[in-house]
Amino acid sequence: MGLLQSFKDLAKSAAEHEADEIRAATSARVSMTEPLHDRAIGQVCGVVRSVTMPAxxxxxxxxxxxxxxxxxxxxxxxxxxxxxxxxxxALLSAQGRVAMKRGIPTIFNPPYALLPRS
Incomplete structure (x- = not known):
């Protein structure tokens, strides 16, 4: 690692460091070569940020x-x-048909697998 890279790492926020760690953990498990498109089958692997029960x-x-x-x-x-x-x-992977709801990729009732965090 060079000196310039060290300075760039120091300038990153905590959220950017967390995103780098998640990207490294998930890219080894699922290769996501294509972005998620509306009405296409998509696969996602990542960390659960929040769980809600809308009314x-x-x-x-x-x-x-x-x-x-x-x-x-x-x-x-x-x-x-x-x-x-x-x-x-929790780290999980899921697959299913993607629907764009308010500009956010959404998958309804997907089969999923919980993955161990390493």
Whole structure:
């Protein structure tokens, strides 16, 4: 590592360092060569940033925001209030058809796998 790279690393914020770590951890597990497109099958691997239950009329919905180091994807499970293991900080991979909801890539009821953090 050169001196210039050391100065660049010192200038990075904590969020940028975290994104670099997540990108390194996820790129080794899933190769995401193409960006997620509307109505296409997509695969994502990343860290769960947040888990929410938006208020819906009599329908439970669980939303997990997954960050892969560069972009966020919402994973939505309809009919679920809680899924064991889906919590902030968990590393997971998921696959499914992508829908763009308010400009955010969203995958509904995806099959997923919880991954060990190394």
């Amino acid at each position: 819906r009329a009599n329908v439970p919905v669980l939303v997990a925001e997954v960050f892969d180091g560069s972009t966020s994807v919402n994973l939505v499970w309809i009919g679920r209030r809680r899924i064991p293991g889906i919590e902030p900080g």
